[in-house]
Ligand SMILES: NC(=O)C1=CN([C@@H]2O[C@H](COP(=O)(O)OP(=O)(O)OC[C@H]3O[C@@H](n4cnc5c(N)ncnc54)[C@H](O)[C@@H]3O)[C@@H](O)[C@H]2O)C=CC1
């Protein structure tokens with residue numbers, strides 16, 4: 100199986116490096132200059148400096164170069180996914196498309212599988228998600244991910260194809276649970292970063308992670324996810340990683356909020372737009388998502404971290 104990766108950011112490049120151990124990989128960048136620079140230096144200096152790109156990776160900015168690939172990984176930010184699918188519909192429709200992004204689209208409230216299904220109805224969508232930092236994968240460190248595909252047969256084929264020497268792939272048919280786990284954990288990671296940045300302590304972070312997990316379950320189960328998916332790599336696993344590591348951009352945005360520092364707006368932080376999308380979706384579903392609401396308030400600068408914490412502590416007492 101020949102694999103193409105669309106999106107030469109940190110994650111797309113890291114996946115291409117790991118998959119290159121299995122055979123040829125096409126890595127597509129939207130900018131011809133970026134593709135040329137990567138070819139010349141055999142390095143993605145912008146997003147993954149210091150890691151050599153193996154010879155099995157062909158770098159291109161010509162979308163027709165993916166024509167011979169059986170499987171296409173989409174490693175672009177969630178809020179850009181729809182426009183990428185629309186722009187390259189001719190090359191992508193009817194193909195096996197594995198979304199690698201984590202988030203909920205603003206306005207539609209859909210996750211990546213939902214956006215693919217709506218935009219390219221003849222494509223065969225799947226999702227690759229779970230606890231993993233691009234730099235860890237690129238350095239060959241052991242990582243486990245979940246491949247979610249509603250078509251069980253295709254899911255098995257993709258599990259085999261995407262498993263590599265350092266990427267162990269589990270599979271599920273629960274795409275709703277897998278996409279919501281990966282999206283919602285980023286919102287909780289922003290909250291955890293804020294708490295640590297403001298010096299409120301590890302106990303407060305553990306409380307947020309646990310009650311954040313309850314929020315994740317509340318929404319995901321209401322939308323038909325299976326509880327075991329949330330308890331797996333794509334949910335609990337990714338929540339644990341993202342809420343505790345300053346390798347995470349979502350966590351680092353939270354740290355900056357908590358410390359009152361500025362944060363580079365060009366960095367991909369999926370939890371920011373997703374918090375807004377989820378808060379709106381929860382209101383429409385009549386679900387309480389108090390931590391998500393606080394994250395939206397802090398990001399909009401309508402709420403300080405102290406006010407957010409006071410609001411959470413003052414909520415009516417209830418059974419766990
Ligand atoms: N970096 C990481 O450790 C991990 C990232 N992810 C997910 O992967 C997705 C991508 O993240 P990163 O690669 O880290 O971000 P990044 O910021 O490093 O790269 C994003 C890439 O998308 C490209 N892009 C943006 N808009 C585009 C468009 N309209 N058309 C074509 N390409 C476009 C950019 O040129 C860039 O190369 C996110 O959803 C993230 O949550 C998932 C697991 C780990």
Ligand SMILES: O=C(CO)COP(=O)(O)O
Pocket residue numbers: 201229230231232285337340341346347348349350367368369
């Ligand atoms: O999704 C990730 C870890 O699994 C990457 O986290 P960030 O997007 O917060 O850097």
